[in-house]
Amino acid sequence: MPDPNGFLRYDRRLPARRPVPVRISDWREVYPPAGEELIREQATRCMDCGIPFCHDGCPLGNRIPDWNDLVRTGNWDAAVESLHATNNFPEFTGRLCPAPCEAACVLGIGGGQPVTIKQVEVEIADAAVARGGLRPRPVPAPTGRSVAVVGSGPAGLAAAQQLARAGHAVTVYERDDALGGLLRYGIPDFKLEKQHIDRRLAQLAAEGVQFRTGVDVGVDVTAEQLRAEHDAVLLACGALQGRDTPETPGRQLRGVHQAMAHLVAANRVVAAAGEGRPALAVLPDGTPIDAAGKHVVIIGGGDTAADCLGVAHRQGAAGVHQLDLYPEPPQARDAARDPWPTWPWVLRNYPAHEEGGGRVFAVAVQEFVDDGTGQVKGVRIAEVRVEKRDGRRIVTPLPGSERELPADLVLLAIGFEGTEQQPLLEQFGVRRNSRGAVDARPDWQTDADGVFVAGDMHRGASLIVWAIAEGRAAAAAIHSYLGGVGTLPALVDPARQPLAAR
Numbered sequence: 001m002p003d004p005n006g007f008l009r010y011d012r013r014l015p016a017r018r019p020v021p022v023r024i025s026d027w028r029e030v031y032p033p034a035g036e037e038l039i040r041e042q043a044t045r046c047m048d049c050g051i052p053f054c055h056d057g058c059p060l061g062n063r064i065p066d067w068n069d070l071v072r073t074g075n076w077d078a079a080v081e082s083l084h085a086t087n088n089f090p091e092f093t094g095r096l097c098p099a100p101c102e103a104a105c106v107l108g109i110g111g112g113q114p115v116t117i118k119q120v121e122v123e124i125a126d127a128a129v130a131r132g133g134l135r136p137r138p139v140p141a142p143t144g145r146s147v148a149v150v151g152s153g154p155a156g157l158a159a160a161q162q163l164a165r166a167g168h169a170v171t172v173y174e175r176d177d178a179l180g181g182l183l184r185y186g187i188p189d190f191k192l193e194k195q196h197i198d199r200r201l202a203q204l205a206a207e208g209v210q211f212r213t214g215v216d217v218g219v220d221v222t223a224e225q226l227r228a229e230h231d232a233v234l235l236a237c238g239a240l241q242g243r244d245t246p247e248t249p250g251r252q253l254r255g256v257h258q259a260m261a262h263l264v265a266a267n268r269v270v271a272a273a274g275e276g277r278p279a280l281a282v283l284p285d286g287t288p289i290d291a292a293g294k295h296v297v298i299i300g301g302g303d304t305a306a307d308c309l310g311v312a313h314r315q316g317a318a319g320v321h322q323l324d325l326y327p328e329p330p331q332a333r334d335a336a337r338d339p340w341p342t343w344p345w346v347l348r349n350y351p352a353h354e355e356g357g358g359r360v361f362a363v364a365v366q367e368f369v370d371d372g373t374g375q376v377k378g379v380r381i382a383e384v385r386v387e388k389r390d391g392r393r394i395v396t397p398l399p400g401s402e403r404e405l406p407a408d409l410v411l412l413a414i415g416f417e418g419t420e421q422q423p424l425l426e427q428f429g430v431r432r433n434s435r436g437a438v439d440a441r442p443d444w445q446t447d448a449d450g451v452f453v454a455g456d457m458h459r460g461a462s463l464i465v466w467a468i469a470e471g472r473a474a475a476a477a478i479h480s481y482l483g484g485v486g487t488l489p490a491l492v493d494p495a496r497q498p499l500a501a502r
């Protein structure tokens with residue numbers, strides 16, 4: 001029985017973020033631990049609704065009211081158990097998820113204050129570590145069946161853990177030098193310090209998962225070899241094909257880069273520093289890329305752009321502008337457009353935005369301006385009107401609105417076009433669809449029998465919570481394909497979409 005008056009007694013409160021001047025001088029996470037008193041107070045706000053709409057917002061089906069009440073009553077061990085029943089990696093989602101569950105919380109109706117679900121989640125996840133570590137689960141007798149998982153992002157790792165816990169022999173193949181997918185070198189440490197990934201990897205290894213890094217499947221090992229060695233294959237290669245803008249004049253200039261090139265280079269430097277190795281931020285071909293002392297322009301309005309902003313400030317940029325094609329969203333939910341409990345279009349202020357930089361909305365780059373030596377010195381932008389006609393996006397520059405912004409470094413964070421075109425696809429006999437993703441049948445198999453797909457590679461660039469949900473569901477399908485005993489939990493099917501009004 002929850003506290004019936006909790007939400008009347010307490011307002012929604014988040015822990016204070018570390019002060020901006022302090023946090024931009026290091027790469028540590030922005031949020032310090034919240035403290036038990038605040039989290040128990042916030043969990044007390046949950047009403048344990050008869051119909052908990054927060055469940056519908058979350059593709060993992062997290063038992064939110066259950067663990068809120070367990071935290072309220074100080075029952076941390078049971079809360080840890082309840083949270084892990086539906087989510088393999090709550091320390092990732094608790095830190096990084098945009099929290100569709102909070103958008104769907106009943107306390108948010110009419111502009112109210114939803115429960116701080118994600119903050120409660122992260123504190124439970126950290127309590128698991130503080131109270132004895134992430135202990136490996138006992139695994140059953142081996143089934144004698146083996147699975148190859150290609151890609152070590154949250155989708156691949158969630159599937160690997162589920163399958164290992166069902167007794168299958170699992171090998172994760174990762175082409176990068178370290179495991180974790182985008183969480184490792186895509187997402188900066190100020191959002192997710194990497195010890196969280198390492199602790200989980202140690203747990204997976206103790207549960208029997210084998211890891212092979214530096215193996216590019218399709219190049220270093222063929223699909224045929226993988227099929228010969230394993231009884232099933234899960235492709236979880238992400239959606240890492242960055243969208244570009246080759247038609248914009250000046251795109252070829254030095255200093256104009258894909259955002260991911262900048263993020264990966266910066267995150268590798270932080271990783272090297274953690275190991276006591278000095279390193280420079282460089283592109284794969286050795287070209288230096290660093291925002292120090294530069295005027296930086298970031299094109300795009302999502303997670304990737306905000307991460308570039310935080311990185312640029314920590315590297316010591318002279319100034320940063322973030323450009324968005326779309327008009328500034330409203331501060332609060334427009335109920336006519338996005339009624340509760342759907343995910344609303346509102347202005348999202350990431351912690352990186354309070355660290356500085358200017359946001360410019362409803363503009364498009366007309367040209368990257370050459371300094372005469374082949375190096376970018378600015379971007380010429382115009383205000384634009386964006387319309388949808390016959391399902392197509394039409395961008396019209398407004399006459400007389402052009403101006404130039406200084407720029408020595410321009411980062412393209414304008415989205416992803418699905419999974420990369422790479423040899424592995426042809427070798428396994430799977431194709432990219434019109435969105436650049438790989439289709440799955442209702443049982444998560446691709447067009448190739450025994451070859452399954454999950455995460456961004458199937459859904460297109462999405463969220464960690466969806467990657468974990470799809471990894472778990474694909475693991476359940478693989479388990480039954482292999483004739484495993486019983487069933488594994490699966491909350492989503494390949495056709496499942498986020499809550500939407502239309």
Ligand SMILES: Cc1cc2nc3c(=O)[nH]c(=O)nc-3n(C[C@H](O)[C@H](O)[C@H](O)COP(=O)(O)OP(=O)(O)OC[C@H]3O[C@@H](n4cnc5c(N)ncnc54)[C@H](O)[C@@H]3O)c2cc1C
Pocket residue numbers: 096097098150151152153154155156173174175176180181182183186187191215216217218236237238239240263303304307422424454455456457461462463464465467
């Ligand atoms: C900069 C950035 C910030 C983000 N921030 C957030 C956030 O704050 N919150 C959130 O919820 N989501 C965020 N996302 C999205 C989130 O990271 C992804 O949705 C999620 O990581 C997808 O997981 P995945 O396992 O499907 O793929 P990925 O994490 O992309 O992992 C795929 C892995 O497959 C490997 N691989 C590919 N091909 C091969 C091959 N041939 N052989 C071997 N290995 C291969 C890749 O190297 C990679 O490690 C962000 C994305 C980006 C780019």
Ligand code: SF4
Pocket residue numbers: 045046047048049051052053054055064065068104105106107115117
């Ligand atoms: S919708 Fe909100 S108040 Fe209701 S059970 Fe879920 S978290 Fe608690």
